[in-house]
Amino acid sequence: MLDERYVLLVSNEILTEYLEKCTDRYGLTTTNERLDFLIDLPNVELITPAYQWQLIAQDPDDDKFVDCAIAGNADYIVTHDKHFEVLQTVPFPKVNALRLDEFRVLLFPES
Secondary structure, X not given: OOOXXXXXXEOHHHHHHHHHHHHHHHOHHHXXXXXXXXXXXXXXXXXOOOXXXXXXXXXXXXXXXXXXXXXXXXXXXXXXXXXXXXHHHOOOOOOOEEXXXXXXXXXXXXX
């Protein structure tokens, strides 16, 4: 069951990357169906970042996720990508990156 205790923020840039990566693996038709399903969910919000912060120098392609998080006033980015660890050293704008297991504890503290 999809849980609406959180809002998933995406941007056109993020959706384009998902399209590219998933099409290679699942094909265009399946990928389009899944992305259409994703963006129609009630807890998914399309964000249009107005500024590029360029905070992830090691992998600038990851900046799209940070820019979306900042523009959408996200509480967290959930990732296992080590490039996001640099965000711990950035005082402004503050972006918190969590691993999936840490996020799961926030969603389900009793488990």
